[in-house]
Amino acid sequence: MASKIETLLRVDGKRALVTGASSGFGAHFAQLLSAAGAEVILAARRTDKLRSLRDQIEQAGGKAGVVALDVSGKASVAACFDEVGACDIVINNAGITVTRALLDQTEDDWDSVIDTNLKGCFLVATEAARRLRDAQRGGSIVNIASILGERVASAVAPYAISKAGVVQATKVMALELARYQIRVNALLPGYVVTDLNKDFLEGELGQKLRQRVPTRQFGEISDLDAPLLLLASDAGKGMTGSCLAVDRGHLVSSL
Secondary structure, three states, X not given: OOXXXXXXXXXXXXXXXXXXXXXXXXXXHHHHHHHOOOEEEEEEOXXXXXXXXXXXXXXXXXXXXXXXOOOOOHHHHHHHHHHHOOOOEEEEOOOOOOOOOHHHOOHHHHXXXXXXXHHHHHHHHHHHHHHHXXXXXXXXXXXXXXXXXXXXXOOOHHHHHHHHHHHHHHHHHHHHHHHHOEEEEEEEEOOEOOOOOHHHHOOHHHXXXXXXXXXXXXXXXXXXXXXXXXXXXXXXXXXXXXXXXXXXXXXXXXX
């Protein structure tokens, strides 16, 4: 029998759009929302990987659809919502980075990162909100930011700047969309061990980084499950404009 908390975190009967769903956080969030009862719309530029993920979700008893989406293009975003319609939950997850020293970053680096991470967040959120407003129904938008939106690190200048923009955009959106009963919050993950970064985080530089985390721990992707469901579900109905750090204490490290 499900506990009251588990019931609160359910999203049964909701439609959830997840951008950047072809891998990483996006694929994980899509499976999480499906397991919590949502019909999931998987969106990314690489639809081949989306189809594979859709098959996994359906084999597990869920319901999923696939749509091609380049979040940095207004026409692509509009076409996506023309195809899928209003979504009760939007996970603004698509994001990229370029790792290079500040003085070696190029204009193309800046444009690609800012257009995907910040402009893409703006385009998807505002188009989603228009559809919800016109359908006269509320909803929840969750922007995936980063602890680098509040602190800095070397060699990822456009990424850190874009995520700081996402944090402020979340607050602006929350203010202006509240009248339509649309909640907007952000999730700020810390360093999470994945297949892509495991070698680095377990290496010498990663271990030095670990020592700067008060808990001396990097996160696991499952750390994000309950916080994401809180923001996406009615359990978080009193929250809008919140920016939740999930980082094993990294943001409160001493300077």
